[in-house]
Amino acid sequence: MITKNIKHNLAVLAMGCGVVFSTTSCNDFLDVLPLNDVVLENYWTKESDVTSVLMGCYESMQSGDCVTRMGLWGEVRSDNIRMGNSSAQDLEQMLKENILPTNGYCNWTAFYQTINRCNILIHYAPEVQELDPNYTVSEMKANIAEATFLRSLSYFYLIRTFRDVPFTREPSIDDTKEYRIPADSFNVVLNNLIVDMEAVKDDVPMYFRKPNPDREETSERNNTARVTRPAMYALLADLYLWQGNWAKCVECCDYVISFKQEEFEKLLKRRLQNDVQLFNDIPLYLEKIGSMSGNAYNQIFGQGNSFESIFEITYDTKNSTTNSYVGSFYTHLNNNDPTSGNLVAIDEFYEGLPTTDTELFNKKDCRAYECITERGKAYWIAKYSSQSTDLDNTKTNWKPSYSWRAENYANWIVYRLTDVMLMKAEALIEQGSDKYEDAFTLINAVNRRAVNSLVPGSGEVLKFDDFKNTLEDMRNLVMEERHRELMFEGKRWFDLVRMARRTGNTRELAKTVTKKQYANISGIQIRLTDPNALYMPYSRSELKVNPYLKQNPAYNTGGDADLEKN
Incomplete structure (x- = not known):
């Protein structure tokens, strides 16, 4: 108080x-x-x-x-x-x-x-x-x-x-x-x-611990639990996105993306990080290693402090601090058996996979299986809760296999590379139709990684021609990709509010969020027509x-x- x-x-x-x-x-x-x-x-x-x-x-x-x-x-x-x-x-x-x-x-x-x-x-x-x-x-x-x-x-x-x-x-x-x-x-x-942030953005170091070329480690693993300069620019990009300063948002995002590209070049020279590949010129983890998918999840969420990370709230066994949010609200272990937490995913995102596409996910999208697991008649939240996920997509049912965390030492990721890529895409879209293709390239890179489309033009799900004609289509495209990529990471409601503020009405937000309701749907929609009710x-x-x-x-x-x- x-x-x-x-x-x-x-x-x-x-x-x-x-x-x-x-x-x-x-x-x-x-x-x-x-x-x-x-x-x-x-x-x-x-x-x-x-x-x-x-x-x-x-x-x-x-x-x-x-x-x-x-x-x-x-x-x-x-x-x-x-x-x-x-x-x-x-x-x-x-x-x-x-x-x-x-x-x-x-x-x-x-x-x-x-x-x-x-x-x-x-x-x-x-x-x-x-x-x-x-x-x-x-x-x-x-x-x-x-x-x-x-x-x-x-x-x-x-x-x-x-x-x-x-x-x-x-x-x-x-x-x-x-x-x-x-x-x-x-x-x-x-x-x-x-x-405040502009005044100090360059005062923090790029690294708190320099990479050691004689050891197989990356600088990011030692620097994402502290605020580095890329983290400063990531937060500034987010602030500018909410302010509607598209050019400054893009500028800050470019700083972070360039940093990651330079780090990737250093890793290549040291012959490290061989599970990272360029997707439309931006380095991202491969989802598929050998015959199994799930590598990107395992690196980003399972191990934590990954190459793609920018800033994480870190939990570890050294001081026995645990992530009480994940431990209470997502799937957790109870007597060595996975148990539903206080929250579960809505059915529409997962129901029907992998036989058909769902309302949100293509059936080839690894994120659907990494985020959500079907247990009985419910869809539990696996993201953060599983230590590792293996997806055998040679099988018709994909056969996801999860290794659940015995203790919830899951880091809480505040910013990571794909979030910044999608922030830049959103800002580019708002700058006008001449920026649409550049924005699509970023969005498509995130999506291609998720569906194991390693070669441009092969196995891709998104097509630029399907979205390029209107601002509304392009906005929906980036919002849907943020939805898929950042699901359960504490971003979705804020994304919906930001878009409602930008368009000046809450109708789409109210329509979207009431899909999960079982009762009083019209009453909730009426309540959310008041912009004050978004807060x-x-x-x-x-x-x-x-x-x-x-x-x-x-x-x-x-x-x-x-x-x-x-």
Whole structure:
């Protein structure tokens, strides 16, 4: 909650205990001194103080509350998901588009905790640089840039979910500060995030660990859990896409794509990464190795931190941190048997495969079998949950074989190469019909990989002539490819909202997302004709403590109106 201040001499506690304009339980992260001995003068004196807090910023984003909302906010209201084995009322009401301010998933505290940690680091790092001669200006700038990325990403999730949110760059460290502040508009926050990111985009390194030519490893495997320069440009591309600045979006995407192309050339020279091949001049993992498909999935989602990755929230056995979102909401192991999670896929995407094409997938599309598994009368979510997937497409039924994760150490991928390719394609389409063919080339590269079309013109599913005539057809093409490629990755609902904002109406969104509903379809469609209803309501508890917040009109019930008056 953006309400409480913490004393100046408890600045360390603000980060170590995850305090952000509110109080929460403390962890061990920065329990450096007993509470009574923690004073500002004893901290923020050397480089290690800054780097420790920076790791706390990553840790905050890794938390269950944070990553769960990244997934749920981006997926549950979309056409991807139905209720699985859960009886949780808050989740069920979200799925039914009956979201009240009392719903627990309206709570945004985890993101503001991350934001405040980042604000505090950005505030104090310059002072530490003046005190510690070993802490260089370039190192300080890199630390501030990483924190700026994590803060901007947190705000980006908030505005896409709630639209207008309280925005501040000031840390909560001084009793003279007042953090009961009104919400800034979506566009004001978005524009500020772009300004912040542009100022620091080149301050982070290209690599945190250089590749070793004597070992069979790639630089990406050591650099996607930290914010590198390609990650900065990927987030900027996304921000520009939502702003509608197509040229800047393309420019940022080109930076990332060029980086990956250069890395591929280096790998070729070192004779590494022989399962990567150029698809329309962009290096992507091969799906099929030998007689079996599934390699791209196994590298990107099974192993994680892959060549195609740009930034991931990483979980591993070293500190026993697990991905609570995947563990609770997707397929998981129960007594060594795979069990449906709280959510399942809708039938229309999978039903009929591999005999016929479905509403979304061509029957040759490996992603359908990697994302979804048929179990009894339900379609469970396999993406992220399976450690590896093998598809024998020499058989008429493809015979998918899954190796399920014993523990959910699945990384949560924020940005990867194909996402950036499709962002660029979307921006090119909006620039005009003379860019359509370039956009199609990118979209087709992603699709060709998925259907094992290794040679251009052979085995392809998409044909440019089928889409080139209208803007609507090209928009549908890129949205459908994003749907297939990024399914269950916390992107789909945000994609639908972005398109609704761009076209100025919600009809297509309402029609799309109500396909999964069993009841009150017309009522939900009517509700979603209100653009305000695309966003979540402010939490009732937040309204109680911040009188400057005004509830989203789509959810402004009598109770919330009374809160605002008081």
